[in-house]
Amino acid sequence: MLSWIIRKILGTKNEREVKRLKRFVEEITKKEKELDPLTNREIRQLAQDLYTKVLNDEELREDITRGKIREEVLLAFAIVREAGKRTLGLRFFDVQLLGGLVLHEGKIAEMKTGEGKTLVATSSAFVNALTDRGVHVVTVNDYLARRDAQWMGPIYKFLGLKVGVINSDYSSYLVEWVDEELAQRAIEENLRVWPAGYTEEVLPSHLASVEAKKAFFTKLVPTTRREAYEAHITYGTNNEFGFDYLRDNMAFSLEEIVQVKGHHYAIVDEVDSILIDEARTPLIISGPAEMDTEIYYTADRVVRKLVKDEDFTVDEKHRTVHLTESGIKKLEQLLGVENLYDIRHIDLLHAIHQAIRAHHLFKRDVHYIVRDNQVLIVDEFTGRVLPGRRWSDGLHQAIEVKEGVPIQQENQTLASITFQNYFRLYTKLAGMTGTAETEALEFKEIYGLDVVVVPTHRPMRRIDHPDLVFKTKKEKWKAVVDIIKQEHAKGRPILVGTISIEDSEHLSQLLQKEGIPHNVLNAKHHEKEAQIIAQAGRLGAVTISTNMAGRGTDILLGGNPEYLAREILIKRGKDPQEASQEEWKEALEEAYRITEEEKKKVVELGGLLVIGTERHESRRIDNQLRGRAGRQGDPGESRFVLSLEDDLMRIFGGDRVKKLMEVLKIPEGEPIESRMVTKAIENAQKRLEAQNFQIRKRLLEYDNVMNTQRMAVYAMRRDILEGKGLEEYLEEFVRDVLSERVKEFLQEDDPELWDTKSLEEYLRDLTGEEINLPTVRDREELVELVVKKVMETLSKKKEELGEELYQQVLKIVMLSTLDHLWREHLHILDRLREGIYLRGYAAKDPLVEYKKESFYLFEDMMRNFKERVLGDVLRLQVRSPEELEEEIQREEEEKEELLKKAVYLAPQEKADQKGPKRKTLKERLQSRRKKT
Template identity: 35%
Template sequence: MSTQDTAQFAATFAELRAVVPTLRSRPKSILRRSNPWLPRCLALTAEAVHRTTGKRYYDVQLLGGLILAHGGIAEMQTGEGKTLTTLLPAVAFALSGGGVHIATTNSYLAQRDCEELRPAFELLGLTVGLLPPEHDDAAKREAYLRDVTFGTGYDFGFDFLRDQLTQRAQSRRPLGTKFLARLYGRSERRHTLLQRPPACAIVDEADSVLIDEGAMPLILSGSAASPPIPALLHLAAQTAAELAPEVDITIDAARRRIDFTPTGWQKIHAILSQHQLPLARPWNVYVENAYRAAQFLHRDVDYVVREDAVHIVDPQTGRIHSERNWRDGLHQAVEWQAQVTITPERVSNARVTRQRYFQRYTTLAGMTGTARGVELEFRHFFGLSTTSIPTHRPCQREHRNDRCFATGSARDAAIVAEVEAERSHGRPVLVGTRTIRHSLALADRLLDMGIPHSVLNGVQDEAEAAIIGSAGRSGAVTIATNMAGRGTDIQLDDAAKNAGGLHVIAAEHHPSRRVDRQLAGRAGRQGDPGSYRAFISADDDLITQSRSELGRRLIAAADLSGEVRRDFSAAIKSLQQQFEHDAYQNRRQLVERDNWLDEVLESLAATDRRTSTGVLP
């Protein structure tokens, strides 16, 4: 099926729409590869898009939609129209029965995509829902009853956990509750679940949602535990400050972990023995948390402080997540370090890994611009094959050689100089940073140079669309954390195209090559001109946390200006490959632990159900 094939249906759209009830009556057959109804469904969807937006699908979009409809991962590059492509399988899934969940990386994208695709869905007689940002049970149930529901991946997961708690509570009703309710003529109170049984899910930025975030289980916290004791946090911080590396502790900076030597173990317990303080966990955990809060977790890098509270920054996207908390007392240690109000710890009531959650769907599909490198994980964890979709137009992006420096200061000065050089020719420039702190530091340098710029770093979510909307104008300068590399589309004006297109600068390499490629993909979209260059310094986290000799080699090879004229790209690639391997092992071990924990919990729940119903083993 091609765009020419879909165009021939324009004159008979009413007839095609009449086919919808027929398609709904074939829920199990519509998605079979050899079934003729699937091409008709895609053609119907394509015509609905044309009627509501005036756009025609490219052949590559139709190919991507077909891959998704068959339950796979489609790798589509930036600017190739992934949002419209999502509509193709979503309609097919909705007509096949059950609900369709379209999962995005953040609520901004969920709302944007829902608003853009809603007219086409409704033209086909399909209902659309959007998960509300606040926890409103009635609104959530209404959204889940629609044919298609938009939301973030973590919102879908947390609502599943809430339903698990509801079911657990219902299973623990005292023996005879139903009988007594009927005897006295009372209706038995039962809580309605939020979600229907899972059917189909389409995951946008699938490598981010399914792979990168797979190392962080979804944990639903309940009522607060005992309030923290400030004196205990203060003593732990003082004790951590007295620990001597290699004497009292050994440090693994890459994993943000410390281990006590026998000398260190004796020291921390000798300090504790001088105080009479109640402990909620082993004393060494308090000290480890205090050390991590002081040495490994940094303000405007790993977290930000807003309104007297600590908010965690996602290391992959740069977005701020107010709903997340570090566990086992670490969050309170960071709050002490940041000198904000100490909040009570939260107790974990339910948890699930993203891998186990998304494995529940009968049909799972996803798309991303950076599937290369994690194909085996998609197959291992989810049974999904990956297909790379060609671009509609040839890519004209120029990849320039990396520039290396001995220090971050020399690197940042060179970045500002390159920004000014490209901007002076009328080109828009996007500078991607790994951290909020670095974005602010570069913004200060540009301000000192009198260079107008915008900053997109996870702090101004409300202004994101406006900033991205102007980032492609001739001469515009935008500094952004990794959030600019996901789900955003920078469109160039004519003057910017004529000047050479968008120039993208990576202020430092990310440990994951996929994140680097995602940032580079901002330039050269849909055949536009553009270029990309990465900058490296010896004190980048990728280098300092790897225990490699690369940092010393860069410093030794630097000239008087601080720049290194040799090519170290192969060494950087090797470090990234090692990081990716370690990250995969961490995710695999997490899933194994989660599987074991689920088996234990299910066994306990089964025993609890037998006990509550009076059936003893």
């Protein structure tokens, strides 16, 4: 009661935040009036002067990095608003500036769909680009990265900034003017896209000078990955930023490193999708591992003979499977083994578990699709295919066998990081999405990010109806088709959301039978995504879409005139890129006339109707679907049509609703429409969200253990790569290794019992020299003596090689050894994690045990690293190129002699002489080159 009274008097925390930021927006608007009379050239010069000022004022630079709002920041926002008007014909709404300030402060801006988040990001990106420390704008797919960079490119280019784009196929681009000469003339002659006397509304861009509009067209020009990162602002996907970080930490030269500016500021679009939904899957760079594919075929063959609930059980809620006693006996008979749980059969048992999961938990056209003889994962949150991504731990191979496609080689981890730990590398992190408030606690707890809900530009007019719940899926689909048929007859645009490809194609078939024209947008038909979504608001349009998260294109009532103008030009046989000013103007005017007429009719019909055919396990995905209707004050409606056979209803709480329907004797085809039922479904979603949060949190807790080790290894690796203190490292290795070895060989307290002979042998093996130890009774004194002798040997090696070559040798030996041991360490940690949960049966916390074990393993790895590096450097042989060529020639001649003799050997003698093949010096050199 008290908190309610305080909220009424003082307002909520969010209301107070918005009120505070609105004062800054008013200051920006005052500056806008001062900037409006200036020419394009003067605006550009003002931006350049501000850039120079920030670079020369370290305190200002740090304040911007920390997200402080100063006078210079407000001026920068006003400059971006002015640039937006002059190049794109888009004037920032006040709420868009407010959203930009939220991003600048390093928070999450929750802005409804259609509020122009793509434009919002430019203000904060520009301000932080002034520090020249690099800004990363993170999108959910390559298309959006390219589109947003090119679309917003004119603002940045106008203000003198460089913009880069990185894509998952390793292509990289810089944003450049389509016509450099025309762009410069537009700036010099003060051409504006925005006509004089603008109002607060965004004026139709076709009213502006077509010549000015063409002057500010941009294109993507191929460039190197490094140059794309050296730009002031870089657009790309979360996966690629993460993979480039891992690849940089596997580089063998500084020239290979691409993220040259580090990690200072990132703006994450669809922040909930990237930082929460995708956070359960770590980024992994892997290489081929040895494997026997036959084991997967054997597992698949026997699993097909097992009976569900008799031989094994499936827990859909936790996505796990368990063999029963009868199932174990049946498998032992089928496989002809005495004990399936014998250590010799552990790999086969694991493959059997994965085969059961593949058959009973992973469905085709829901979790994956089969295309071009490959199993491709479908992102459960966005409905998009994830090319190049594979399930780990043999699951992908099990699904490949199930679907009868060739098994691809299993991989071993070379480097990995979770999205949580990658994005926590950034000094300042910000995000924007239409739905973040439901996950505010997780954002705060994991990333330290506050969520600010930014008010809409116009009041929300969308009507959200209670859910309709039917007994069976058959009844549900009939009801969905009936609603579509009824509303389509009026000409109302309809967007139908499904949660799987299977459902979208099933509904498509039902609509085809009814003769209703429609578009399908899912992982199989995503090439024309932007076009389909852009025109989903046209009169009579019916669009079926699998998940709407991160589509990045607004649904405009009546259709998108820009896209329609392109279609008109194409129908007239014209290429939109090559069309003349007059042709463009004519096409745009016709497109605006058509869309304006259609918009009036669609508004009269109640706007866009959104139908959800199943509840997602996350309320945010449902809200994203709803958010497609009612953008910027448009009318609209949303309705979810469900059945008790839907996965969420079946697994969570569907029985209660079923009993209620039976008690009320609701006939077939009649739904329950009740706020109480909708509330029950939301509660089920909340429970599932909480469960998923715990999974993500647990994943992070385990990765944090590895992250500490990862950061230590990567820091040492960067020092080695940059050649920092290599000899100091080596001296430290000498002292650490020899101290341990002396203690190992001289364990006895009585010096008379010390095993100095074994220590001398070890030193001879290590250095390749005879080292006779004098009689010393103090262990520490002996350590100093041994260290001194080994350092003398290293000094000789340095003289022999010369300073430059010695440094190069140290670098190569250290890097190759560290990389090899780190890969092995990751593999061991993977295996440790698989079985660590069993410690729970001994009343021990698996996480605590994992921390202990991984610490010991890391210590062991570092011990091996130091000893191997030391041994390799000390035993290094120096040969001239001529000597190497002579030895290679000698080996080749010896090989030919052996081959001649082998011709006269009897078959039995030849068999007896078989043995492990020894690599020639030439092969060893080639192998070493490949490694380094």
